[in-house]
Amino acid sequence: MTTRPSYVSGTSDKPLLGDTIGDNLDRAVATFGDRDALVDRTSGRRWTYRQLADEVNAVALGLVDLGVEAGDRVGIWAPNCSEWTFTQYATAKIGAILVNINPAYRTHELKYVLQQAGIRTLVAAPSFKGSDYAAMIDEVRPECPALTDVLLIGEADWHGLVAIGRGGSAAHLAEIQAGLSADDPINIQYTSGTTGFPKGATLSHHNILNNGYFVGELCGYTEADRICIPVPFYHCFGMVMGNLAATSHGACMVIPAPGFDPAATLAAVAEERCTSLYGVPTMFIAELADPSFGEHDLSSLRTGIMAGSPCPVEVMKQVIERMGMTEVTICYGMTETSPVSTQTRADDSVERRVSTVGRVHPHLEVKVVDPETGRTVPRGEPGEFCTRGYSVMLGYWEEPAKTAEAIDAARWMHTGDLAVMDEDGYLNITGRIKDMVIRGGENVYPREIEEFLYTHPDVLDAQVIGVPDERYGEELMVWLRMREGVSPLTPEAVREFCAGRLAHYKIPRYVHVVDEFPMTITGKIRKVEMRQVSVELLGLQDIAAARHA
Incomplete structure (x- = not known):
């Protein structure tokens, strides 16, 4: 059986308004x-x-x-x-x-x-x-x-x-x-x-x-x-x-x-x-x-x-x-x-x-x-x-x-x-084309990892980005906001939580715990700024500056 194409049109018994x-x-x-x-x-x-x-x-x-x-x-x-x-x-x-x-x-x-x-x-x-x-x-x-x-x-x-x-x-x-x-x-x-x-x-x-x-x-x-x-x-x-x-x-x-x-x-x-x-x-x-x-x-x-x-x-x-x-x-x-x-x-x-x-x-x-x-x-x-x-x-x-x-x-x-x-016409947004992280040839979508980390009882919010890496091209980093009164998660603790439940290449290598994420006025996370800060924080300026084909 041929799978239907990912196309759908919205019907309605209510007409469009023609007003100003x-x-x-x-x-x-x-x-x-x-x-x-x-x-x-x-x-x-x-x-x-x-x-x-x-x-x-x-x-x-x-x-x-x-x-x-x-x-x-x-x-x-x-x-x-x-x-x-x-x-x-x-x-x-x-x-x-x-x-x-x-x-x-x-x-x-x-x-x-x-x-x-x-x-x-x-x-x-x-x-x-x-x-x-x-x-x-x-x-x-x-x-x-x-x-x-x-x-x-x-x-x-x-x-x-x-x-x-x-x-x-x-x-x-x-x-x-x-x-x-x-x-x-x-x-x-x-x-x-x-x-x-x-x-x-x-x-x-x-x-x-x-x-x-x-x-x-x-x-x-x-x-x-x-x-x-x-x-x-x-x-x-x-x-x-x-x-x-x-x-x-x-x-x-x-x-x-x-x-x-x-x-x-x-x-x-x-x-x-x-x-x-x-x-x-x-x-x-x-x-x-x-x-x-x-x-x-x-x-x-x-x-x-x-x-x-x-x-x-x-x-x-x-x-x-x-x-x-x-x-x-x-x-x-x-x-x-x-x-x-x-x-x-x-x-x-x-x-x-x-x-x-x-x-x-x-x-x-x-x-x-x-x-x-x-x-x-x-x-x-x-x-x-x-x-x-x-x-x-x-x-x-x-x-x-x-x-x-x-x-x-x-x-x-x-x-x-x-x-x-999906088959019923429901849609999932899995990321931005530009947000996608390519780690060692594997396409990684931050949204999937973020959703998984939300299930950790101590995590209030999680944002995953790609940072430059000499070996893999990009490596994963997660910025975390913790619930009040809990200890910050270490990279080891994050790895332990993910082990066996996420593919190894989806497990963040770097962890940064913050009180707030950089935000736009509309409440969107500024991942571009997070990447810039992370490059400085991790001392990856030379790798970031390296040119690639």
């Missing part, structure tokens, strides 16, 4: 006007859908008064706050392209994004976590000729903009909104490449509104849901899977804190009776380990999403058992695909939900291909994950050559992730 984001929000306001829409825990403010629309429309008309037009780029550089959400929907209503700027950026990166996107207007927090945003903006502004207006949240210019907008014409805003197309670009998100400058993934209303909507559908959202969003808005996880999933279903968005804080997140869930909680695995690990965990009543939780990086099976099981998130789903995707391509379903078995990234999303196609030939591999064989459909970005902003490298002639997005599709 502004029209979709207006529809939610008309239906759910008096229901809670947004709670900003830090400032103690909350808005119903009708009140949210008033704020959004005021910011939209304020931007129009500044001269912002459809297609102009409006940057936002701020942590999670209500003003971020107002700006997101306000720019969508007038057809301006919102450019998300990573809160962790410094002047070098800020200048690059301001220049590359041609940002006209910048909405920014004055400061965050010791970073003086206002001073950094002043430093780079002379080199950014397109930048005409800077609005600092909470300061006079911002308040002035909102005040002017409140006096603006609703009819004029409706006229602008009516002239927009769902296929217009509406958002640029810069993806942090491991080399060179980030690329600006350009997304349309149609891309992100539908992705948020179908994420919400698979979470079973209704107007009764309250979604706790500790993941950053500047990333798709926050602004699409969080905000757009909520507003397309009349649900409530809850902002627990400006940046991730495990205790504040748990308190927000308990006090706001949240039914859904989002996070990358490291966030859930931190919440489960927080000393205040037992003090919070999490009984309102029903669902949520774990995504952003590979989800350890043991952590997923604890989220279900200890946090009561019995319908929690795993999502897989990337910024360039709006972001979600696959998701587990609430009626999937626990085994499926803790060991796969689910099945293809509605209205999308996915396939697994041989990275060398591009041919679809049989089910059960590893290859590169590719996806096609409404979610694939318009392209990288003003970078056609880089766009062509990622999206082929048939509009398949090549993710760079290694995946295996």
Whole structure:
């Protein structure tokens, strides 16, 4: 019998939405006007859908008064706050392209994004976590000729903009909104490449509104849901899977804190009776380990999403058992695909939900291909994950050559992730093509070893990398975070734990115990930085510098 190819398309009895984001929000306001829409825990403010629309429309008309037009780029550089959400929907209503700027950026990166996107207007927090945003903006502004207006949240210019907008014409805003197309670009998100400058993934209303909507559908959202969003808005996880999933279903968005804080997140869930909680695995690990965990009543939780990086099976099981998130789903995707391509379903078995990234999303196609030939591999064989459909970005902003490298002639997005599709269409992400370690000719996938090390009772978190080795080309190293109160594991102890249970070439030679891993602002582990540190730590600079064919 011939094995079926690793290809599947997502069917649905629900059609794609043809709205713009502004029209979709207006529809939610008309239906759910008096229901809670947004709670900003830090400032103690909350808005119903009708009140949210008033704020959004005021910011939209304020931007129009500044001269912002459809297609102009409006940057936002701020942590999670209500003003971020107002700006997101306000720019969508007038057809301006919102450019998300990573809160962790410094002047070098800020200048690059301001220049590359041609940002006209910048909405920014004055400061965050010791970073003086206002001073950094002043430093780079002379080199950014397109930048005409800077609005600092909470300061006079911002308040002035909102005040002017409140006096603006609703009819004029409706006229602008009516002239927009769902296929217009509406958002640029810069993806942090491991080399060179980030690329600006350009997304349309149609891309992100539908992705948020179908994420919400698979979470079973209704107007009764309250979604706790500790993941950053500047990333798709926050602004699409969080905000757009909520507003397309009349649900409530809850902002627990400006940046991730495990205790504040748990308190927000308990006090706001949240039914859904989002996070990358490291966030859930931190919440489960927080000393205040037992003090919070999490009984309102029903669902949520774990995504952003590979989800350890043991952590997923604890989220279900200890946090009561019995319908929690795993999502897989990337910024360039709006972001979600696959998701587990609430009626999937626990085994499926803790060991796969689910099945293809509605209205999308996915396939697994041989990275060398591009041919679809049989089910059960590893290859590169590719996806096609409404979610694939318009392209990288003003970078056609880089766009062509990622999206082929048939509009398949090549993710760079290694995946295996089983007979039922469920997918496992087994690593990055670039993360794969080749030790003495053997292909080693760090994810497999990490999953195994999570089963050690003293290990809180494990990350495996390849480091240079004279004999094998690469050798394995594991960075470990230990549970509180236990002794650090030695290389000998790790070898003993793995012996007889992992192939010898998969057993890490080097062990490094740390309190924290180097992380991106979205909670992804920076393995590139870990490798650099490890080379120094182990004195492997000469081997690393050696050239190979």
